[in-house]
Amino acid sequence: MSGIPPFERFYESHQVEVLAFLRRRAGRERADDLFQETFLRALRAYGRLEHGEHLRAWVLTIAANAVVDAARRERPAAELSAEPVVEDERPALEELAPLTDDLPPKERAAVVLRYGYDLDYDTIGAALGSNEQAARQAASAGVRRLRKEKEQR
Amino acid sequence: MTAVPAVLDERFRAAAAASGELDVAYDLLEDTPVGRLLVGVSERGICRVGFDPEPEAELERLARHFGPRVLRSPRALDRARTELDEYFAGRRQAFELELDLRATPEFHRRVLVELNRVEYGHTTTYGALAAQVGAPRAARAVGTVMNRNPLPIVLPCHRVVGANGSLTGYGGGLDRKEWLLRLEGALL
Numbered sequence: 001m002s003g004i005p006p007f008e009r010f011y012e013s014h015q016v017e018v019l020a021f022l023r024r025r026a027g028r029e030r031a032d033d034l035f036q037e038t039f040l041r042a043l044r045a046y047g048r049l050e051h052g053e054h055l056r057a058w059v060l061t062i063a064a065n066a067v068v069d070a071a072r073r074e075r076p077a078a079e080l081s082a083e084p085v086v087e088d089e090r091p092a093l094e095e096l097a098p099l100t101d102d103l104p105p106k107e108r109a110a111v112v113l114r115y116g117y118d119l120d121y122d123t124i125g126a127a128l129g130s131n132e133q134a135a136r137q138a139a140s141a142g143v144r145r146l147r148k149e150k151e152q153r
Numbered sequence: 154m155t156a157v158p159a160v161l162d163e164r165f166r167a168a169a170a171a172s173g174e175l176d177v178a179y180d181l182l183e184d185t186p187v188g189r190l191l192v193g194v195s196e197r198g199i200c201r202v203g204f205d206p207e208p209e210a211e212l213e214r215l216a217r218h219f220g221p222r223v224l225r226s227p228r229a230l231d232r233a234r235t236e237l238d239e240y241f242a243g244r245r246q247a248f249e250l251e252l253d254l255r256a257t258p259e260f261h262r263r264v265l266v267e268l269n270r271v272e273y274g275h276t277t278t279y280g281a282l283a284a285q286v287g288a289p290r291a292a293r294a295v296g297t298v299m300n301r302n303p304l305p306i307v308l309p310c311h312r313v314v315g316a317n318g319s320l321t322g323y324g325g326g327l328d329r330k331e332w333l334l335r336l337e338g339a340l341l
Contacts, residue, residue, distance in 0.1 A: 006212040006223040007175075011165075015157045035157070036165045043174045046222050 003052035010046070011039060014059050021060055025067045034070060038063040045126030049119075058119070061109055062127045068105045069129060100142065102149070107142030114139045163227075170229035176220030178229035181206065186241050186336075187306070187329045192233050195219055198251030199233050202304050204325035218256035237306070243336060246273035248307050257303060260286075264298040271312045274337040278316050300324050306333065 005013075018038055022031035041062050100108045106128060113124045114135075125135035170178045177200060179193040191211050193201035200219060203211055215223045232250065239245035254262050267285045271277045279292040279299070288294070299310040305325055311333040315321040323330035334340040 004216075004221045006216040006221055008212055008224050011224065015162070016155070019157050019161070020155075032161055035161055036168055039165055040168060040172060040174075043169055043172065043222060043224075047174075047176070047220055049221075 004046075004049050005052055005055075007043060007046055010042075010055055010059075014056055015039075017056070018059055018063050021063055022067065025064070026070065030070060034063065034066045037066045037070075041066065041127060041129055045123050048123045048126065050123075058113070058127065061113060065105065065109055065128055100146065103142050103145060106138045107145065110135050110138035111142035111146070166224060166226040167228040169224050170226040174222060175224055175226065175229070176222040177201070177215045178224060178226040179211075179215065180225055180227045180230040180234070181208075182234060182237065185237065187325065187332060190237075192230055192237070193223075194229060194233055195253045195255075197253040197255070199304060199307060200253035200256070202306055204305065204329065219253075240306070241336070246337075250307065252304065252307070254303070260294070261298045261301065264295055265302065265304075265308050268299075268302075268310060268313065269308055271309055273309075274339050276312045276314050276334070276339055279313055279321075280316055282313060296322070309333075312337075312339065 015035075019031060019035050022034045022038065025031075026034055038059065042059050045062075100111050103111065109128060110124055113119045113127065114121070119127070121132045121135045121139070124139070125131040125133070128135060128138070130138075169175055173196065175195075177193045177195050179191060179201065182190040182192060187204070189205060191201065191203040191206035191208070192199065193215055201211070201215060212223055236245060236248050236250055240248070254265065257265065263286045264282060267282055279295045280289070283289055283291040283295045286295075295313075299313055300322070302308055302310045302324060305311070311323060311330045313321075320327055320330050320334075331340060
């Protein structure tokens with residue numbers, strides 16, 4: 001079971017922080033629904049995780065995406081900023097995070113989860129509430145956009 | 154940071170069970186006549202009854218056998234809890250729960266299926282059970298199967314006694330075996 005804790009332990013470890021995060025981002029009222037949405041998304045993806053590392057950053061990314069999705073449902077046209085991913089010891093991510101700041105939220109999350117956390121597209125798709133193909137497209141669109149930005153600098 | 158409100162926590166646990174995405178939903182039954190029990194159910198049926206559970210070890214075990222999506226979800230246990238309550242109150246003689254014996258090795262399963270035919274209030278012996286699965290000399294192995302029974306009480310290993318009528322042993326301790334047999338009227 002390559003270090004993946006039983007979901008109960010994962011849920012207990014991160015519930016307080018996820019709820020606090022959601023309250024900051026979406027307000028007290030919406031946070032309640034998003035709390036359930038976040039952990040249901042995590043549960044859906046959990047069986048396909050290949051390792052148990054960076055689960056905190058992983059679930060906070062899912063929470064951030066749930067916030068973005070909910071806001072989009074409410075006012076679809078608005079431009080939304082999302083700075084999902086949280087600090088983590090992994091150096092690749094630290095380097096990646098500032099680079100991806102300007103990407104649209106979905107692309108940013110896909111790039112960070114793929115290249116910062118080394119998750120497979122199946123898992124990323126589930127975490128983003130979409131599917132493997134959409135996750136793959138979002139990540140590659142994100143990478144293309146980053147390249148372009150780099151060239152323009 | 155403050156704790157997650159109980160209502161929110163319970164709502165998620167119920168929604169998780171209802172989503173069909175859990176490998177195992179479990180709960181702790183705190184005050185049964187035989188003490189604290191951990192009961193687990195999968196989509197296929199009841200998969201675990203544990204005496205004096207050490208949650209850490211039990212969760213690891215469930216995750217290893219059935220998958221990592223293991224969550225405490227009292228709502229999902231309603232049926233199992235009702236049947237066990239009825240049994241402890243002497244109002245139920247046979248369980249109707251589906252059984253999930255996926256994680257049990259083949260020989261063990263054969264013995265447990267045979268064990269399940271031993272009726273309420275009756276006893277059998279390790280040797281007799283061994284003979285019934287076509288391994289008449291495997292009484293000792295049958296003892297091991299009883300000891301590792303993942304579903305004690307539901308699969309009635311307490312109804313298996315030594316050839317001389319002694320209680321012999323029980324995974325949950327002899328006191329419990331005696332209590333269960335008395336409940337069923339198999340001991341005076």
